Amino acid sequence: QKEVEQNSGPLSVPEGAIASLNCTYSDRVSQSFFWYRQYSGKSPELIMSIYSNGDKEDGRFTAQLNKASQYVSLLIRDSQPSDSATYLCAVNQGGKLIFGQGTELSVKP
Amino acid sequence: DAGVIQSPRHEVTEMGQEVTLRCKPISGHDYLFWYRQTMMRGLELLIYFNNNVPIDDSGMPEDRFSAKMPNASFSTLKIQPSEPRDSAVYFCASSRRQGPGELFFGEGSRLTVL
Numbered sequence: 001q002k003e004v005e006q007n008s009g010p011l012s013v014p015e016g017a018i019a020s021l022n023c024t025y026s027d028r029v030s031q032s033f034f035w036y037r038q039y040s041g042k043s044p045e046l047i048m049s050i051y052s053n054g055d056k057e058d059g060r061f062t063a064q065l066n067k068a069s070q071y072v073s074l075l076i077r078d079s080q081p082s083d084s085a086t087y088l089c090a091v092n093q094g095g096k097l098i099f100g101q102g103t104e105l106s107v108k109p
Numbered sequence: 110d111a112g113v114i115q116s117p118r119h120e121v122t123e124m125g126q127e128v129t130l131r132c133k134p135i136s137g138h139d140y141l142f143w144y145r146q147t148m149m150r151g152l153e154l155l156i157y158f159n160n161n162v163p164i165d166d167s168g169m170p171e172d173r174f175s176a177k178m179p180n181a182s183f184s185t186l187k188i189q190p191s192e193p194r195d196s197a198v199y200f201c202a203s204s205r206r207q208g209p210g211e212l213f214f215g216e217g218s219r220l221t222v223l
Contacts, residue, residue, distance in 0.1 A: 100151065
């Protein structure tokens with residue numbers, strides 16, 4: 001089992017819809033979780049961090065964490081074509097930031 | 110403030126040659142990370158440093174890979190000898206603290222080994 005798992009996609013949504021990205025992790029003691037966005041040919045950039053169970057909202061982005069289920073998700077409301085990118089889930093495991101394979105999101109105008 | 114600076118941006122070399130990738134972290138950042146990204150394996154942590162000291166190199170694939178950080182503003186990742194399977198994008202990232210914390214990535218060095 002991979003330490004951090006994501007559906008590779010591609011996930012295609014129409015403009016204005018909600019995009020839902022999911023991630024599971026294997027290390028139960030992990031305490032901090034991150035979503036990075038990576039545009040094609042570019043480097044990853046942090047868009048959200050979450051440390052407590054529940055939801056955390058930042059603009060059009062909402063991160064959700066359920067430690068009991070070892071599950072993290074990212075919702076993007078009112079998706080825009082500029083949101084088209086690969087989204088990487090990252091988990092701090094023993095001080096190391098471990099990334100999932102990423103989910104490619106395509107937002108169609 | 111300048112971001113993480115990596116060089117070269119692109120490197121094409123032949124199997125068996127030595128490759129050296131360079132990184133200048135953001136000033137004031139105590140942690141430096143080397144990652145490798147491929148389509149098959151995604152973004153893998155190779156090694157990270159705290160205050161110029163290597164803390165965890167368990168991700169380094171084999172003895173052909175080595176990394177150094179002689180001072181707070183410079184790090185190298187060396188592959189000797191290089192092999193075609195080393196072809197990947199190598200990212201350097203730095204942070205003020207390891208975690209929780211934000212990693213700032215360089216633009217990456219795309220390596221192609223023929």
